[in-house]
Amino acid sequence: MRGISKSFGSTLALDGVSFSVNMGEIHALVGENGAGKSTLMKILSGAIQPDAGTIEINGQPYHPRNTRQGRETGVGMIYQELSLAPHLTVAENIALGMEPTRGGILRRSEIRAKTTEALALLGHSDLSPDALVSSLSVAARQVTEIARALAIGCNVLVLDEPTSSLTGEDIQRLFSVLRRLRDQGVSVIYISHFLEEVTEVSDRFTVLRDGRVAGAGESKSASLDDIVHMMIGRSVDQLYPQSHRTPGECVLEVKDLAGRTRPAEAGFTLYRGEILGIAGLLGAGRTELLRAIFGLEPIIRGTVSIGVYIGPSSPSRRWLQGVGFLSEDRAGEGLAAGLTVSDNIMMGMRKDVKFLGFFSPARHDNVATRWIEQIGIRSTGPSQRVRSLSGGNQQKAALARLLYEDVDVLLLDEPTRGIDVASKSHIYKLLDDLAAGTHGPPKAILMVSSYLPELLGICDRIAVMSRGVLGRPRRSTEWTPQALMLEATGQGIRA
Amino acid sequence: MTGILAHRQGPLVRSGFRIVGKLGPLIGLLLVFALFSLIGPESFSSPYNLQTMARQTAIVGTAALGMTLVIIAGGIDLSVGSMIALVTVVIAATLQAGFDSWVAGLAGILVGMLAGFFNGVFITRLKVVPFIVTLGTLLILRGIAKGFAHEQKIDAPLTWLKDILAALPPERSWQLLPPGVWLMILLAIGVVILLHYMRLGKHIIAVGSNEQTARLCGVPVERVKIIVYTTSAAFAGVAGVLQFSRLTVGDPTVATGVELDVIAAVVIGGGSLSGGEGSVLGTIVGALIMTVIRSGCSQMGLPNWVQEIVTGGIIVVAVALDRWRHRRQDS
Numbered sequence: 001m002r003g004i005s006k007s008f009g010s011t012l013a014l015d016g017v018s019f020s021v022n023m024g025e026i027h028a029l030v031g032e033n034g035a036g037k038s039t040l041m042k043i044l045s046g047a048i049q050p051d052a053g054t055i056e057i058n059g060q061p062y063h064p065r066n067t068r069q070g071r072e073t074g075v076g077m078i079y080q081e082l083s084l085a086p087h088l089t090v091a092e093n094i095a096l097g098m099e100p101t102r103g104g105i106l107r108r109s110e111i112r113a114k115t116t117e118a119l120a121l122l123g124h125s126d127l128s129p130d131a132l133v134s135s136l137s138v139a140a141r142q143v144t145e146i147a148r149a150l151a152i153g154c155n156v157l158v159l160d161e162p163t164s165s166l167t168g169e170d171i172q173r174l175f176s177v178l179r180r181l182r183d184q185g186v187s188v189i190y191i192s193h194f195l196e197e198v199t200e201v202s203d204r205f206t207v208l209r210d211g212r213v214a215g216a217g218e219s220k221s222a223s224l225d226d227i228v229h230m231m232i233g234r235s236v237d238q239l240y241p242q243s244h245r246t247p248g249e250c251v252l253e254v255k256d257l258a259g260r261t262r263p264a265e266a267g268f269t270l271y272r273g274e275i276l277g278i279a280g281l282l283g284a285g286r287t288e289l290l291r292a293i294f295g296l297e298p299i300i301r302g303t304v305s306i307g308v309y310i311g312p313s314s315p316s317r318r319w320l321q322g323v324g325f326l327s328e329d330r331a332g333e334g335l336a337a338g339l340t341v342s343d344n345i346m347m348g349m350r351k352d353v354k355f356l357g358f359f360s361p362a363r364h365d366n367v368a369t370r371w372i373e374q375i376g377i378r379s380t381g382p383s384q385r386v387r388s389l390s391g392g393n394q395q396k397a398a399l400a401r402l403l404y405e406d407v408d409v410l411l412l413d414e415p416t417r418g419i420d421v422a423s424k425s426h427i428y429k430l431l432d433d434l435a436a437g438t439h440g441p442p443k444a445i446l447m448v449s450s451y452l453p454e455l456l457g458i459c460d461r462i463a464v465m466s467r468g469v470l471g472r473p474r475r476s477t478e479w480t481p482q483a484l485m486l487e488a489t490g491q492g493i494r495a
Numbered sequence: 496m497t498g499i500l501a502h503r504q505g506p507l508v509r510s511g512f513r514i515v516g517k518l519g520p521l522i523g524l525l526l527v528f529a530l531f532s533l534i535g536p537e538s539f540s541s542p543y544n545l546q547t548m549a550r551q552t553a554i555v556g557t558a559a560l561g562m563t564l565v566i567i568a569g570g571i572d573l574s575v576g577s578m579i580a581l582v583t584v585v586i587a588a589t590l591q592a593g594f595d596s597w598v599a600g601l602a603g604i605l606v607g608m609l610a611g612f613f614n615g616v617f618i619t620r621l622k623v624v625p626f627i628v629t630l631g632t633l634l635i636l637r638g639i640a641k642g643f644a645h646e647q648k649i650d651a652p653l654t655w656l657k658d659i660l661a662a663l664p665p666e667r668s669w670q671l672l673p674p675g676v677w678l679m680i681l682l683a684i685g686v687v688i689l690l691h692y693m694r695l696g697k698h699i700i701a702v703g704s705n706e707q708t709a710r711l712c713g714v715p716v717e718r719v720k721i722i723v724y725t726t727s728a729a730f731a732g733v734a735g736v737l738q739f740s741r742l743t744v745g746d747p748t749v750a751t752g753v754e755l756d757v758i759a760a761v762v763i764g765g766g767s768l769s770g771g772e773g774s775v776l777g778t779i780v781g782a783l784i785m786t787v788i789r790s791g792c793s794q795m796g797l798p799n800w801v802q803e804i805v806t807g808g809i810i811v812v813a814v815a816l817d818r819w820r821h822r823r824q825d826s
Binding site: 296314315316317318319320325327329332333334335336337338339343344346347348349350353356357358359360361401 | 691692693694695697698700701704705707708709710711712713714715771772
């Protein structure tokens with residue numbers, strides 16, 4: 001790709017970007033949200049057309065007018081949100097849109113053969129071509145998507161944030177699949193926010209910033225600091241701030257808690273003025289633990305005490321008791337994308353409402369503006385729709401709801417998933433301020449994360465959940481990433 | 496990037512789009528009206544015909560106000576036509592039994608609300624989608640109305656109820672419109688206040704926009720839904736009173752298929768069947784557009800089938816334009 005430019009309205013999204021990938025190479029494309037990665041890849045796939053610049057594949061000029069042409073030329077795209085039809089089988093999904101037919105009749109045997117072949121190529125012959133996609137794990141669905149790209153004979157495979165919903169083992173499995181593809185001569189373009197992954201899996205990398213190439217190099221020889229520096233144009237000295245925090249009284253006590261299937265057993269106490277992290281693999285029951293505490297999932301056994309309130313409760317009561325929950329699923333559950341920033345912050349409408357439920361929209365907008373400014377949500381104002389904010393700003397809006405409600409206990413599920421480094425850094429600073437009580441009384445934060453560096457960076461204590469059982473929380477300084485992983489996979493020494 | 500984009504594009508362009516979007520149905524109404532004023536007979540734009548069209552809109556318009564709430568909450572209510580029929584039957588029977596007109600009217604509305612309450616309870620407790628539940632109650636309520644009336648019209652003594660939607664006599668022409676139409680306008684203002692200045696309104700929008708988010712934020716989702724279906728039924732009850740005023744008898748077969756007109760009015764007015772969107776002004780304008788087409792076509796002597804084709808076309812075009820505007824606004 002040479003000299004690619006593209007503008008939307010008056011915004012220049014790509015400004016003369018040149019980018020090349022060799023055959024049989026894993027090339028990482030990194031950059032903050034809005035740096036132009038997705039636009040560049042959309043141009044490559046044919047979803048949009050560049051204003052200027054040329055693309056060549058294997059020395060042949062390539063001007064895709066739509067994604068179908070892109071696919072036929074051998075460009076396979078795997079998006080962050082998986083795009084499979086859950087009601088169809090693995091084989092049917094792989095053949096979707098390209099079904100071989102004879103006289104209008106599907107050639108099932110051919111579809112099966114192609115599927116088996118593609119799955120074998122990926123080293124996943126264990127996956128049944130006849131399994132319904134809705135019955136598969138996220139990791140298996142991803143394999144299905146990659147298999148679909150391979151089945152149409154792609155020689156350039158683009159993966160956009162493929163690991164944001166995977167953990168540990170599944171990520172490693174994906175990496176070995178990618179390496180296998182590379183060794184077979186496929187060019188893999190790998191987009192990720194996780195720089196550790198980038199240096200681990202890729203051969204070379206290119207950094208985009210504000211629509212320009214900000215740097216490129218060999219992944220083996222680059223340090224994380226260098227890459228971060230290229231991404232944001234300045235170095236992050238203190239990505240994980242830890243102000244002095246003084247633990248106060250106990251605000252949340254969970255005893256012997258069990259849900260329908262997960263969690264199986266969980267108990268801990270959370271004190272005011274601390275951040276307690278929960279590590280673990282996907283499916284270990286971390287999300288279910290938070291949801292059970294908040295009243296979104298049934299509690300079968302055990303008690304949850306929040307201050308003087310003891311026992312299970314509904315989400316609306318929990319908010320009144322001073323507990324707020326941030327969902328890991330920002331688009332599906334965390335935010336109503338079609339509504340405004342102001343509506344999303346104040347959705348519960350427990351405060352600033354007068355007699356008989358009347359309220360003043362102007363006053364609400366003023367209140368929302370205050371939080372937008374305080375948290376630094378980049379938007380046109382309180383009446384901008386959440387849908388049109390960037391991921392990082394959406395997440396800030398979701399967090400703003402908890403701050404607006406002024407809760408004492410913050411239950412955060414993957415608070416920095418899928419957002420750029422600069423927004424992450426904002427959120428770490430914000431959480432640190434909340435726990436340290438920089439503005440007002442200190443809060444208590446319970447945080448689930450699959451990103452070990454951030455847990456180790458900002459938490460006071462960390463507990464590991466493994467197969468539904470929550471281990472004993474220990475001070476962050478006593479943990480290492482290896483120890484966390486060992487305990488998460490159930491091989492650690494149980495305390 | 497989107498943030499910067501929005502900044503550069505400027506709030507003026509955005510709000511410009513939004514205003515045109517909000518007024519889209521109104522512009523449509525004016526166009527249709529202007530068209531018939533030009534090509535139709537002179538009597539089309541006469542004050543008397545305007546009043547007639549307002550009267551013809553009142554029944555569908557009133558029921559559509561309730562439907563607006565249901566559709567904003569992400570639901571649908573197919574049972575309003577049957578509900579209207581049941582209400583006319585209940586009113587006639589109550590009057591026949593010698594009760595006062597007020598009692599009869601309120602009894603009709605209450606029976607409607609009861610039906611709506613059950614709609615809400617079935618949808619939230621049995622967890623069956625609204626389309627199926629209200630498809631069921633469409634048949635059930637129609638059946639109850641027919642059974643209750645022994646499959647006949649129920650005659651009722653003439654009371655002031657018949658004047659609610661009757662053409663104004665000359666000595667009261669200062670009122671401009673019959674009371675039934677004013678009632679619809681008042682109810683419309685009430686729904687606007689509910690949606691823009693009250694917590695319940697915001698909760699209704701939140702449930703329709705993203706039910707899971709609403710639940711997470713502590714919105715009592717089930718209660719909101721039950722309230723929405725009961726309120727919608729109350730509006731259908733008022734529409735039933737207006738229908739009775741027009742008929743002066745209780746007719747268990749009246750208003751068959753009216754639910755589709757009601758839904759069409761909401762959708763032409765910018766309501767989205769996926770929830771979260773809908774406008775009161777739009778709904779009323781949507782109902783008026785359909786009346787104007789009907790009235791215009793019949794005054795020009797065009798057959799019924801032409802009206803149907805034109806109305807159907809308008810529905811699809813209106814929604815297509817609305818979607819197009821959304822895409823422009825979001826990109």
